[in-house]
Amino acid sequence: xxxxxxxxxxxxxxxxxxxxxxxxxxxxxxxxxxxxxxxxxxxxxxxxxxxxxxxxxxxxxxxxxxxxxxxxxxxxxxxxxxxxxxxxxxxxxxxxxxxxxxxxxxxxxxxxxxxxxxxxxxxxxxxxxxxxxxxxxxxxxxxxxxxxxxxxxxxx
Numbered sequence: 001x002x003x004x005x006x007x008x009x010x011x012x013x014x015x016x017x018x019x020x021x022x023x024x025x026x027x028x029x030x031x032x033x034x035x036x037x038x039x040x041x042x043x044x045x046x047x048x049x050x051x052x053x054x055x056x057x058x059x060x061x062x063x064x065x066x067x068x069x070x071x072x073x074x075x076x077x078x079x080x081x082x083x084x085x086x087x088x089x090x091x092x093x094x095x096x097x098x099x100x101x102x103x104x105x106x107x108x109x110x111x112x113x114x115x116x117x118x119x120x121x122x123x124x125x126x127x128x129x130x131x132x133x134x135x136x137x138x139x140x141x142x143x144x145x146x147x148x149x150x151x152x153x154x155x156x
Contacts, residue, residue, distance in 0.1 A: 002028070003024075004024050004027060005138045007041055007138050007139065007140040008024070008027065008039075008041060008050070008138065010140065011041045011043050011048045011050075011140060012024070012048060012068065014043075014048075015048075015068060015070065016070075019068065019069075019070065019071065019072070019073070021105070022072075022073050022102060022103075022104070022105060022108075023048075023050075023066060023068045023073050025105055025108055026066050026073050026075060026102060026108055027050065027066060029108055029113075029114065029117070030052055030064060030066065030075075030117060031052075031136055033114055033117045033118055033121065034052055034063055034064075034117065034121050035133075036132075036133035036134060036135050036136050036137075037052050037053060037054060037063070037133065037136055037137075038052070038053045038054070038055065038056055038058060038129075038133075038136075038137050038139075039051070039052055039136050039137065039138040039139070040053070040058045040139055040141060041138070041139070041140045041141060042141045043140075043141075043142075046069070046070065047067055047068055047069050047070075048067070048068040049065055049066070049067045049068075050065060050066040050067075050068070051065045052064055052065065052066075054126045054127055054128060054129065055126075055127040055128065055129050056129070057127060060127065061126050061127045062078050063117075063120050063121050063123070063126065064076060064077050064078075064117060064120050065078070067099075071103065072101055072102060072103045073101075073102045074099040074100070074101055074102070075099060075100045075102060075113070075116075075117070076097060076098070076099040077090070077097065077098050077099065077116065077120050078096060078097055079096055079120070079123055080092065080096065080097055080098020080099065080120075081095075081096050081097075081098060082096075082123070083098065083116055083119050083120065084119065085098075085112070085116065086112070087110070087111060087112035089110065089112050089113065089116065090116070100113060100116065
């Protein structure tokens with residue numbers, strides 16, 4: 001397995017090595033199935049979210065996400081309710097989102113995990129990039145620096 005790009009390594013640095021390895025392995029499987037795509041990384045307080053989409057419109061054309069927690073990784077599907085899941089891997093009770101929880105590298109190889117990703121990639125309504133991608137485009141969403149200006153207007 002190739003090392004993830006620096007943006008991914010930087011985002012995962014806050015986690016224990018076993019969780020870093022799990023997240024990197026899950027990422028490799030997602031990219032192997034999806035192929036070249038747009039990868040957007042959100043470091044959010046105690047977790048990291050890595051979003052995979054077919055176009056620059058990450059929310060609209062989102063295929064799946066990897067959400068990295070302190071002790072596990074969730075493979076999330078924004079339209080998980082629409083996926084066929086004969087092995088009953090999907091968890092969640094929300095209106096649309098479903099996830100597969102992975103605690104070990106062996107969980108990545110459970111029968112049905114790859115099929116769920118492949119199904120999500122074929123979801124109707126996903127856009128296509130203006131030009132075909134030759135490689136994955138990874139970007140890190142950084143939090144804006146705290147402003148020294150107050151949030152309210154100056155009155156005096």
